[in-house]
Structure formats: structure tokens, C-alpha cells
Amino acid sequence: MQYNDWTSYPQTGWVQLLDRFFESGTQILNFARNGRSSKSFIAEGRFKKVLEQAQPGDFALIQFAHNDEKSNDPERYASPEKGGEFRKNLSFMAKELEKKGVKPVFLTPVTRRKFVSENKIENSHGLYPNAVLETAAELKIPCIDLTALSTEYFEKCGKEKSRRFFMNFDAGIFENYPDGKSDDSHLRCDGAYSVCRLFVTALLKIKDSWSEYKDLAEKVCIKGIYSDREIDDEKLFW
Template sequence: MNIKIIAILISLIWMGNSARKDTIQLWTIGDSTMANKKAEVFPETGWGQVLHQFFDDGVKIHNHARNGRSTKSFIDEGRWQIVLDSLKPGDFVFIQFGHNDEKIKDSTRYTVPFGSYSDNLKRFVTESREKGATPILLTPIVRRKFDAKGKLLDTHKDYPVAMRQVAKELNVPLIDMEKLTRKMIQSMGPEKAKELYVWTPPTKRYPEGRHDDTHLKVKGAQAVASLAAEALKKLSLGLSKHVVAQRPVVGLDNWFNREHNKAGKLYHYTWTDTLNSGYSQLGDIFKAKGAELRTIGQAPTAAELGYLDVYIIVDPDTTSENPQPNYISKEDIQSITNWVKNGGVLLLMANDGPNCEFTHLNQLAGKFGIHFIPETLNPVINHKWEMGAETNLPNHPLFKGVKKIYMKEVAGIKISQSAHPVLTDGKDILMAETTFGKGKVLAVGDPWLYNEYIGNSRLPKSFENRKAAHNLVNYLLDEVNQ
């Protein structure tokens, strides 16, 4: 084999091992209250599914929790062996079981609290430690079961007690989720607690609605994951140092804008495109502010949007950019408007006349009183940068401390309903915003802050697009927190 090839292979292996060494691997095992859920059961969400929002990038989570599993069935089906074979020194294992161990009529799942249940927990602990990993026991979360007087009922009986006993006997870190969730749900009361559990109105899939007192909605999963993370911070573990406040999730569309370069790879206004055409620098600013980035490479269904705080749609494809564009459909518009109404923050960024698919974009934007005009404002010839200069900047959070920005070849905007202008140039509106239900919409007539114009690699230093990019990120994330 060529010496150069061998050297490259060794380098790749070293980098792979180094990356794993620098990142803590957290493995989670448990039941449906913790498991990842399929889109068709949305908004049902396992708290392990959103746990990543409470850790920095130094932690990678492998959620192996599965619906309907007990300590017994998780072992008998070989699921524990898969996790065990993957464990390396320095890893951590979250262990939460109890809901299905209680099912006395099911011999494939039932365990005795101070017998087989405890034995299985001890096995998880002992075998994790033998692999150099750190096990952490978590008692099962409570069900929403209240008596007539509004007192939360204990449905788990001896199972949390048995786990606490195992933790004490084997000196295992314990996060007492039963106590933590009991306190939270009891304080909310029967009606308010429905906001966390899967109580939903009728749908095509569930014509009678859902009245589920065991499983969580997105909000509930995030609330439970937050409790676990806060409790972990109090433990003297290396993992504890990586706990952060809940990270907002920012999704960038790669469905309506889905261009490929000559090599057949996706590019142009994507987080991963580091060339002038990409949004990697804007993504870096989001990450520096604590946000988690996602690429939305499929239609924006309720399930896809349900885990986002901010959704960005940029310059939907024309047929000249994509022979088979994904146009914004009526179903997409319904999903997006519902999401915004419930508190989502939407950023719509168009482009100049020939380079954007306006018809379907305006069908969406029109729901918010916004209409993009297929025209080209601020045309710039060659490197005459000042032709794209905007200096009459308003007193608005987007332009705090900014004197001049660059906006080249911009679509104008018309507004109606409650929408109002943010940035104007004479009679032309370049940016607009509106409140819609609990959410917010910001519209910009240009892709504006992609890599080429976010800094001063090309632009003269008098332009402050990078500072404006920081302001934009703060503006969007501040809207999430309101």
C-alpha cells in the first residue's frame, strides 16, 4: 500500500479516536417515557428525545430507551447487550425503568420490586462499571393520576423505593425523577398538568383525541429533561459540567431551497456550506449564543416543526435552480402558520426578482400580511459597494450600534393586516415584521447575511453586516424567550 495512503488512514483513525475521547458519550436506557418517538404520534415525545437541549456540544447522547420495555424485556431482547458492547471507559449510562416492570399480568415484562427488578438494576450497574462507564439510576417519572381532592396518586409503589435501595447499596449516583416530577405535577394540579401530557384534540389518526396520563408532549418532555439536567448538576461527575440552560433549536430549510452544485452536493444557504454561498458563519453566531442548529431537509410537518424554536426559509427554488423544486404547499402553509400561532419564530428571506420562487412563498407570507415584490432594488455594478449601502437605519434591535449595512439586489415588500415595516429605503420596504398569535414573523427581501456579506472578506470595513448578524441572532432568540 502507498505510504501516503497509509499515513492518511492513520491520521483519520487518530482524529476519530481523538473526537470520541474529547466528547462524552451518554447512553440512555429505559421505557416509553424516555424513548424517541415516531412522527406519526406527535406531539408525543420522550424526555430522552429532547435531553440534548440541556447539554453543550461536549456530550453526545445515544437514546436506546424503547416503548413498552421493562428491565426484564430490555435484557431478554438483547437491547442491553447492544449498549454494553458499545460502552467505553469514560462513558455514562442513564437507567430509568419501572412503568412496565409493574405489569404483573405480562410475564415477559413483570419484575418483583425487591427481587428481579433490583437484580436487573444491579446487573446494569455492575456491567457498566466493568466497561469503565459510570451508571446513573433514575427513578420512573410520575403519571398524571389525581384523586377527587386533587392529590397526585402514587402509581409506582415499591419500584422507586427499590431503586433508591440499589443506589444506596452499590453507591450509585441517583436522580430521583419520581420525587422531582411528583413535586412539579402536584404543584400544577390536574388541569394544568394536561399541558405536559398527551392530552390532544381529535385528529384523523386519533378521532376521539388522546387522553394519556403517562406519556409526554414536547413541553412536558422538555420540563422533565430540565429536571434531570438540573439534578445532574448537583452530582460530582464530569458529565455535570456540560449541563447548560435549555438550548433553543434553530432550523434552516433545505427543502424549498435545495440546490446542488456541479459535484452533486447540496449547497447555497446551508449551515454546512462554508463558501461565500453558505450560512456557516451565521450558524456559528447562533451556536455561540447557545443555539442548536438543525437542517430541515423535508416538508415542514407539525412533527418536524414541533421541536424548533426558530424556522428560517430562504430563497425558495425556481426551476432554473432546481429542475424539480419543492413548492410551498397548502399543507406546508397550514403547518407553518399553526406553528407560528403557537409561539414559533419564523424568518422569511426572499431574493431579487429573477432568483426566487415568489408565487408559493407569497401564499405563505400572505398569511402574515406580507407580500414580496419580484423586483430588484439596490442593484450593484461590479465592486461599487456603496450602491448596496443602507445607512438610514431605524431605531430597532436589528440595527443596534450599526451605522451601515450592505443589501444587494433586494425584493421589496408590501404589508397589510398587522405587519409593519422595519427597514425602508424611500418608499420601498426592505424588511417587515409582525406578531401572529403567540409567535413572530420577520421578512427580509434578500438572503442578506450569507457568508459573502456577513463579514468584510470582500466588503469594505465600513459595512457592519457582521454586527447586524449578531443583532439578528439576538432578536430571534429573544423572541423565543418571551
């Protein structure tokens, strides 16, 4: 698992903190890389590396969309329409993993912090969340709707409080961003921690309807889910 990329700190992918929600000894390998779409992830050979390390009985989380949406970038764009490349890429990865005895789980993308009012976030992902949900249903693979869950959570927090979950901060706070940052797409530690909590809570809810995923759910550390403490960037990185 990759933890500290000090060149982009405090930006934090949510899976970077996921081991805090699982029992000690649970191995989590994070193959995600910033800026990749389902198309470029496959084209660059990154998915091949996933398959090379995958073992029967493993679980694989598959989450794309943010960069697939870039219609002006032919190396990354993948259409979410029925029969489009985005759905084909998801299906390809899931089927290849299943051939190796790996159990895939689809995830819709985390919402962007695009408020249209104090407690209402607009859908900035278009057709992509539904494309993930429909592909999962077609393949009979479980899907956790992090788009809906994160939207509900950030709306509940409100426009101002949710600001700290993303890369929004003034100048002079973080060395890597001397001029500050205003970014409602990429998460900070607090946001990553919150998304982890949404994910594992949802995972526990699907374990009964997807019995073959019960082993994964049973590794969840319940204590982490119900912690209401606020997260400090400096305390999560070392």
C-alpha cells in the same frame, strides 16, 4: 439519538430532548424503546447493544419501572421486592456497565398524572421508586429521584395545567391520533422538556457529592434550565 418517530408523534420520551440541555457536541445515545421493562430490555438483547457501544468514561442513565409493573405480563413483569427480579436487573446492568468503565446513574420513574385532588398526585408506582433508590444505595451509585421531582412539579402546576404535559388532546389535532387521546402516562414535548429540566437541575446538585460525575454536570447548558418558555410540539420536531 432517536428523534422523530412519526408513527407515535407527538409522544415524546424525555431523553429525546435532552441534548438541548447540554453543550454542543455532547453525544447522547438513546437506547430506550417504548413498552420495555428491565426484564424485556435485557431479554431482547437491547442491553447487549448498549454494552457493545459503551466506551470507558461514558455515563449511562438507567430508568425503568412503568412496564416492570405489569404483573399480568410474564415477559415484562419484574418484582420490586427485596431479592426480586427488578432489583437484580438494575444491579446486573449497573455492574456490567462499570466493568466497561462506564459510570451509571439510576433514575426513578417519572410519575403518572394520577390526581386524587386538584394538587395531589397518588403514588402509582408502588414499591418501584424505593427499589431503585435502595439498589443505588447498595451499589453506591448516584440516583436522581425523578418520581419525587416530577410529582412535586406536576402538583405545583395543578391538575388542569399539567394535562398538556401528557398525551391528552381532542380529536382532529394530530394525524396519528384522529380520535384524540387521553393518556396520563406518556409525555408530550412540553412534558418531556419539563422532565429534562428537572433532571439536569438535579444533576448539578449531585456533582459535589459524586465528584466522579462532575464531568457530566459541567457539560450542562445552564441557559436551557432557566428558560420559562412554553413548548410547542410543532417547534420541537422537524
